Amino acid sequence: MDSHADVTPYVIDPSGRDVLGEAGHIRALGPVARVELPGGVLAWAVSDQGLLRRLLVDPRVSKDAYQHWPAWINGEISSDSPLFPWAAVRNMLTAYGPDHDRLRGLIAGAFTARRIAALRPRIEAITNDLLNELTDVPPDTPVDLRDRYTYQLPVKVICELFGIDDEATREELSRCVDVLLNAGKAPGETIAAFARLRQILEELVTEKRERPGDDLSSALIAARDDTSPLTEEELVDTLALFVSAGHETTVNLLGNAIVAMLTHPDQLGLVRDGDVTWEDVIEETLRNQAPVANLPLRYAVEDIDIGDGVTLRAGEAILACYGAAGRDPLVHGPDADRWDVTRKAKAHLAFGHGVHHCLGAPLARLEAAIALPALFERFPKLTLAAEPSELLRLESFVSNGYLALPVTLTP
Template identity: 65%
Template sequence: MSTSAADGPFVIDPTGADVQGDAARIRARGPAARVLLPGGVPAWAVGDPALLRRLLTDDRVSKDGYLHWPPLINGEVGPEWQLFVWIAVRNMLTAYGDDHHRLRRLISSAFTVRRTAALRPRVEAIVAELLDELAAVPPGEPVDLRERFAYPLPIQVICELFGITDEAAREEIRACVDTFFRTTATPEEVAAAYPRLQAVLRALIEEKRARPADDMSSDLIAARDGGSTLSEQELVDTLVLFVSAGHETTVNLLDNAIHAMLTRPDQLALVRTGRATWNDVIEETLRAEPPIANLPLRFAVEDIELDGGVAFRKGDAILACYAAAGRDPGLHGDDADAFDVTRAGKEHMAFGYGVHYCLGAPLARLEAAIALPALFGRFPDLALAVPAEELRPLASFISHGHAALPVRLRP
């Protein structure tokens, strides 16, 4: 196997202490770099935008580890591995070829532009409710905006969309999803989280089978029971996908966009004076501070020879490095690290690329486009409650955001 990287693989830091620094170090090793994932599992990290786009649209690259990754096939990685759920689920996230097309067709009707637009009044109402709750906080008192605003909006939207009304179930879902994204989780936590979440969702399915409602869970169950090719495991794991990815990315998008505005008053001034828009803020956040920094995993279906001497051998694992790609100087110039809402080209792959492009992207953008102007309009004196350098990142090399975002809403 040839390599374009420096001698020795780059060890991925599971703590996520310096996501952007690691992204730069991966980029510096060439279009594809040999890395070690948690547990010493080898992979290729791809942060070059051109190569990443090429691989994400190549039929010789799969997301189905059961078919194409020897360590999973041979039992060398198991439920205690930190990334196990990312390769073990049976849904369109991991499906390959015809299976992916079948599952995506079944789900895509839920996230059409028209259906997403129809959610606008409800999103606006939830945002208004959250802002009213924040307005009750005494002046000068710190409040965690990630916990009180960035998190509850998308989780409320996705739970309503899928008919998850039980508060205890929502809290259990959150705990499990946090474990999936927290790449410092212990083997015991990892091994317990996936079965726990499956149990919650199987209970939801049982309830919806008995009492169907106007929600996506009931629609999927009806398709399954009505003779579609959706298996029971695929039904459960499709719900796993949507209740996890359906909110985590939007939480981080809101978190990172708010942080960017509070730490760059010149950029916020451009928006407030009409020289840039909130959509500019959203797209530049997705480019420079993507909600998902690195997405595991894809697998080479066969040997893939590339220009520059890099070769992926059959069965090699591939890590998609969206944070590295978003700040690539070859695509965005020497100021690629700068956050600039007036940047002419904000090209990014924060929602993926190709056949696995995120179906929920329009919904995430809609939520951010409503939430951000409403928040800064309601609280024009919004400011961080601690120095920016004291903020802690999420303990993850996958999920990119802050553990907390303490602010003061007014002086």
């Protein structure tokens, strides 16, 4: 082990009280830094955008704990560890090599650009319905925009996409996902949420086999049953991946963009005047406020010499610090921490990179491109109902967003 591994690791705050401030501390330790994750797991945190890009496409880096993480293989990661669900699932997110190619090829065939584009009228209709409900709020009465809008829209869209029609089931799925992404929760809550999420989706698979519909769940089940490229476990875990990632990222993107615009009225004015586009708002938010700040975990398949005397040893865990990479001053200059929609280059890794680049990225961008302008058009005098410093953040070192978004609406 090289001398860098002997340095006392930086202990990551599982509550995520200041997840991007912490990203700055980690970045200051160097392109890679030894960190301790919740549950006492040691990892290399990669915050340098250039290095992270290279590692994300390096075949010597795996996401399969069953093959390449000795701590997992040897049973050192207990079921009550906050990181257990991240390693235990078997889906496209955690697959490596031929297994990943097989899973991604199948899912990409169902999750097509045409299917996503066809969702536009439905996304617009859901957006309009939610805004109509908000117009019933008495003027100048504070309302939680996350609860009523930024959370509701992505959940409704992803559940409709996968044919999850029952409202109670949607709500329970959302609660399970919230717990799993909240690494500050008690171990018992994490275990229960993981088990319940899988149970709900197993029941969904049973239902869709009996009564298939025009939805992605039915498409994946049909592919699995016709050609058996998916095991039953992979099928359920793939549904879990899309249901969770399919709404959490967009919820945070919407909330982060709204707060950024309300706290930068001059830049909101540029958007309204047409000097910059809503795409500029979305990409700058993804860069400056990555919806997923840190993504567990990857593993070195073999020793990887990354220079400056640092070697990632085979089997060591790697944490992708997307939030830190988006604010890398080597890429974005000394003002990288500043949200600026006029910034010309907005390179980021908010949706990953390489073979694991998020298939749902076009859907998240489409939802944001519809929901943000519609909100500010309907409520042009929208204001925060709390000081920015008083806004409650999600209790997570993974997910970067707001727990609540109190605003005052004036139609």
